[in-house]
Amino acid sequence: MRKKRSLPTLILGLLIIIIFVAGIFIFVQGDRLTLGRNTKSTSVSQNVSTKSSSVTAKTKTSDLPNVSSDDWALVLVNRNHVTPEMDPDLTQIDNITVDSRIADNVRSFLAAAQAIDANEHLISGYRSVAYQEELFNSYVSQEMSADPSLTQSAAEDLVKTYSQPAGASEHQTGLAMDMSTVNYLNQSDTDVVEKVKTIAPEYGFVLRFPKGKSESTGVDYEDWHFRYVGKESAKYMTDNNLSLEEYIALLKENKR
Numbered sequence: 587m588r589k590k591r592s593l594p595t596l597i598l599g600l601l602i603i604i605i606f607v608a609g610i611f612i613f614v615q616g617d618r619l620t621l622g623r624n625t626k627s628t629s630v631s632q633n634v635s636t637k638s639s640s641v642t643a644k645t646k647t648s649d650l651p652n653v654s655s656d657d658w659a660l661v662l663v664n665r666n667h668v669t670p671e672m673d674p675d676l677t678q679i680d681n682i683t684v685d686s687r688i689a690d691n692v693r694s695f696l697a698a699a700q701a702i703d704a705n706e707h708l709i710s711g712y713r714s715v716a717y718q719e720e721l722f723n724s725y726v727s728q729e730m731s732a733d734p735s736l737t738q739s740a741a742e743d744l745v746k747t748y749s750q751p752a753g754a755s756e757h758q759t760g761l762a763m764d765m766s767t768v769n770y771l772n773q774s775d776t777d778v779v780e781k782v783k784t785i786a787p788e789y790g791f792v793l794r795f796p797k798g799k800s801e802s803t804g805v806d807y808e809d810w811h812f813r814y815v816g817k818e819s820a821k822y823m824t825d826n827n828l829s830l831e832e833y834i835a836l837l838k839e840n841k842r
């Protein structure tokens with residue numbers, strides 16, 4: 587009887603079926619795994635783009651502090667906003683004077699900075715427009731005597747990279763101060779500067795002329811110049827990497 591299949595043939599047939607089914611299963615699973623990986627990477631890149639677009643969105647509207655661009659703490663003095671003598675009410679702290687409204691903030695910020703590095707000290711605070719003029723002119727004379735080939739205007743341009751002409755220095759507001767571990771610009775330990783810069787917003791301050799912002803501020807990097815803008819604004823500016831010029835423009839765009 588040749589019709590009856592032998593046992594080995596049956597086993598062989600069964601094996602073929604098992605291998606076939608297993609093959610389909612592995613193929614489908616593998617595809618699902620690939621799909622899973624794709625889905626995951628897609629969702630990661632979506633997260634990144636969501637994050638960056640939410641930063642842009644946040645910079646434009648939602649998280650903007652409820653402050654007016656006319657707030658006294660946001661007064662803008664630079665070479666495009668030359669301002670006459672402001673005559674602020676002053677309080678002396680150590681060897682400098684500051685606007686009395688921020689005296690407490692300066693004291694606590696200084697103490698916090700000294701906790702990071704005991705050498706932190708105040709170097710300059712309020713400077714009158716008249717004094718700034720003297721200072722600027724003395725720098726121009728120094729540059730011209732150091733290099734007699736410099737014309738007056740070339741010397742002035744050179745000095746403008748590190749000092750402001752009368753009426754264009756933020757020091758006349760009484761809201762700015764230079765604070766460092768040393769008496770020379772950009773000579774402080776960078777780790778200390780980074781730490782002090784990080785805590786500054788807790789006291790309402792920002793490092794006013796950070797790296798990479800000279801196009802907007804008009805001033806090269808300064809590791810010692812801190813500006814009071816108020817805690818809310820300082821935090822927002824720091825979180826969104828905005829200079830005071832950019833922040834005020836943003837407030838105005840949003841009718842603040």
Ligand SMILES: [Zn+2]
Nearest residue numbers: 762763764811
């Ligand atoms: Zn300064």
